[in-house]
Amino acid sequence: MEISARHLENTTIFDVIGDIDLANSPAVRKALLVELREKKIPRVIMNLQRVKYIDSSGIASLVEGLKASRDVQSRLILFGLSKSAREVLQLSRLIKLFEIYENEEQALAAESA
Amino acid sequence: MPRRQLLLRLQLLSNPAVLCGVRGAVSPIAEVVGFSEEDCRAITLAVDEAIANIIRHAYDGKLDRAIEIRFNQISLENGKKNGLEIILLDHGAKPKPDALEGLPPGELRSGGLGLHFMRQSMDTVVHKRVGSTNRLYMVKFVR
Numbered sequence: 374m375e376i377s378a379r380h381l382e383n384t385t386i387f388d389v390i391g392d393i394d395l396a397n398s399p400a401v402r403k404a405l406l407v408e409l410r411e412k413k414i415p416r417v418i419m420n421l422q423r424v425k426y427i428d429s430s431g432i433a434s435l436v437e438g439l440k441a442s443r444d445v446q447s448r449l450i451l452f453g454l455s456k457s458a459r460e461v462l463q464l465s466r467l468i469k470l471f472e473i474y475e476n477e478e479q480a481l482a483a484e485s486a
Numbered sequence: 487m488p489r490r491q492l493l494l495r496l497q498l499l500s501n502p503a504v505l506c507g508v509r510g511a512v513s514p515i516a517e518v519v520g521f522s523e524e525d526c527r528a529i530t531l532a533v534d535e536a537i538a539n540i541i542r543h544a545y546d547g548k549l550d551r552a553i554e555i556r557f558n559q560i561s562l563e564n565g566k567k568n569g570l571e572i573i574l575l576d577h578g579a580k581p582k583p584d585a586l587e588g589l590p591p592g593e594l595r596s597g598g599l600g601l602h603f604m605r606q607s608m609d610t611v612v613h614k615r616v617g618s619t620n621r622l623y624m625v626k627f628v629r
Contacts, residue, residue, distance in 0.1 A: 392506060392509075394502065394505050394506070394534060394538070395502040395505060395538040395541065395542070396502035396503050396505055396506070426509065426530075428531065428534050428535060428538065428600075428603075429535055429538070429599035429600040429602075429603055430538060430600075432599055433597065433599065436595065457527055460524075460527065460528075461531065461603070464531075464602075464603055464606050464607075465599050465602070465603075
């Protein structure tokens, strides 16, 4: 898995490539927590278009990010979920807690809920 | 009694780096038995979560312990009902009773989802302790 960051004004976009599983979910968690808890970036967006698979440890990392975003009153946004990633999020029954969009354009345009 | 045929036996180390390779093997095996694409993804998730649980809980994150996985095709009613039985064996710690209960999903918590995923993905998930071995039996039938 690879994770890289793009920094826009008040926004960080993480581009993730590859599966998010027990082997690499700690890297996702760390990246999210640095941006949200330490840097207090107002909006963090996860580009998951190239993530074909995510397991419970990956979901747990996103949940940690979501909790952090609520604590610091910023936003964590996901976009580009694959069929498999969406199925797993639905199975967790947590999908409605996340702000999810189809693509980057929509994610950037979305007003705060 | 169901008829069993061993399709694949894997021996691996308790290293999360192997998960990707195991996932790559599961879907083709499930396809051979006749599962749909969606069910193949569900079975792959169940196996991934089961191995992750062994690594994290039975072996406490140690990377060099042994895990064995057996994939058996099973058939009932003279072959009218086909399924896949997956048995995972490890020699780690016995799970704590509350670890087998799982946690209710839907709450904003970061733990306890793995067992829920396994139960949602498979028809049967049963843990047995035999001597010093944990045996996890997971079965799913083709619909």
